[in-house]
Structure formats: structure tokens, C-alpha cells
Amino acid sequence: MTDADRSGRQWRLLRSLGVGIGAxxxxxxxxxxxxxxxxxxxxxxxxxxxxxxVATAAFAAAFVYQRSLTDDPIGDRFAAGGIVGGFLAFGxxxxxxxxxxxxxxxxxxxYFDPLRPLLGTVSVVAFAGLLVYQxxxxxxx
Numbered sequence: 001m002t003d004a005d006r007s008g009r010q011w012r013l014l015r016s017l018g019v020g021i022g023a024x025x026x027x028x029x030x031x032x033x034x035x036x037x038x039x040x041x042x043x044x045x046x047x048x049x050x051x052x053x054v055a056t057a058a059f060a061a062a063f064v065y066q067r068s069l070t071d072d073p074i075g076d077r078f079a080a081g082g083i084v085g086g087f088l089a090f091g092x093x094x095x096x097x098x099x100x101x102x103x104x105x106x107x108x109x110x111y112f113d114p115l116r117p118l119l120g121t122v123s124v125v126a127f128a129g130l131l132v133y134q135x136x137x138x139x140x141x
Contacts, residue, residue, distance in 0.1 A: 012068045020061025023083070028053055031091045041092045043113070049090040052120035056086030059127040066131060070138045075130045082127035089120030 028034035032041025033053055060083055067073045093099060093108040093116065100108065 012065055015068070016061045016065035019064045020057045023060045024053065024057035027056065027087060027090070031087070032095070033090060039095075042094050043092045043109075048117050048120065052086055052090040052124065055120075055124045056083060056090070056127075059086075059124070059131065062131055063127070063134070066134050066138060070134070072137075074137065075134055078126065078130045082123050082130065085119055085123030085126070089116050089123055 025034070029036050030039060031049075031053070032039045033045055033049055060079070063075070063079045067075075088096070088099075093113050094105045096108075099112065103112070
């Protein structure tokens with residue numbers, strides 16, 4: 001392996017780790033999973049919320065790394081959907097202004113909150129499927 005190859009690999013790895021850590025911190029703070037003085041979560045935290053937060057951040061990092069290895073990247077929209085789905089799965093349903101504007105807080109707690117684990121599971125499976133598909137298409141992955 002040449003120095004240029006090693007340097008490029010290290011840069012890609014650092015960038016993907018930065019994306020993963022940044023996503024974890026940003027999403028953790030804005031959803032109140034990481035306690036902070038700026039945001040107070042209205043719904044109790046569950047272990048599944050943390051699992052989906054970690055999974056979403058890890059899959060985002062893996063996607064960025066795999067995407068950097070190919071000349072013909074695919075799946076950006078699927079990755080964005082996986083991140084949004086993951087965010088909705090671990091975010092506080094009644095703290096989400098968009099959802100609250102569309103539905104009442106009682107409707108969100110009655111209908112949406114019980115579906116969050118299913119949404120998180122679908123998001124994780126879709127992201128994993130995207131990574132597997134992308135890896136099969138990529139000769140360098």
C-alpha cells in the first residue's frame with residue numbers, strides 16, 4: 001500500500017468517524033437523550049431510544065465510508081430516509097414541532113409513540129440493506 005493510499009484511507013476513516021460522532025452528539029442533544037440544559041425531553045427515555053440513536057449514527061458513518069470508496073455512489077436518498085426514520089424513532093414525539101403541527105399531542109402519544117420501535121426497526125433494516133447492497137456493487141469496499 002502506498003503512502004497516498006494509506007493517507008486517503010485514513011482521511012476517509014476520519015471523515016466517517018466524524019460523521020458518526022457528530023450525528024450521535026447532534027441527535028442525542030436535540031432529542032434530549034443526552035441530558036443538556038437547552039432541551040428537556042417530555043417523554044421518558046427508553047433503552048430502545050439509545051439503541052436506535054447509536055445504530056443511526058453508526059450506519060451514517062458506515063454509509064459515508066462506503067460511499068467514499070466508489071466512483072458511482074448510490075443510495076443517498078435511502079440513507080437520508082434512514083436517518084429521518086431513525087430520528088423519528090428515538091426522538092420525543094410530542095417535542096417534534098412538525099409532527100405536533102400536523103397532529104395533536106394526544107394523537108401522537110396514542111398512535112405514533114407505540115409505533116416508534118417499529119419505525120426504528122424498519123429504519124435500521126433499510127439502512128443495513130442499503131449498506132449490503134452498496135458493498136456488493138463496490139469493488140473496493
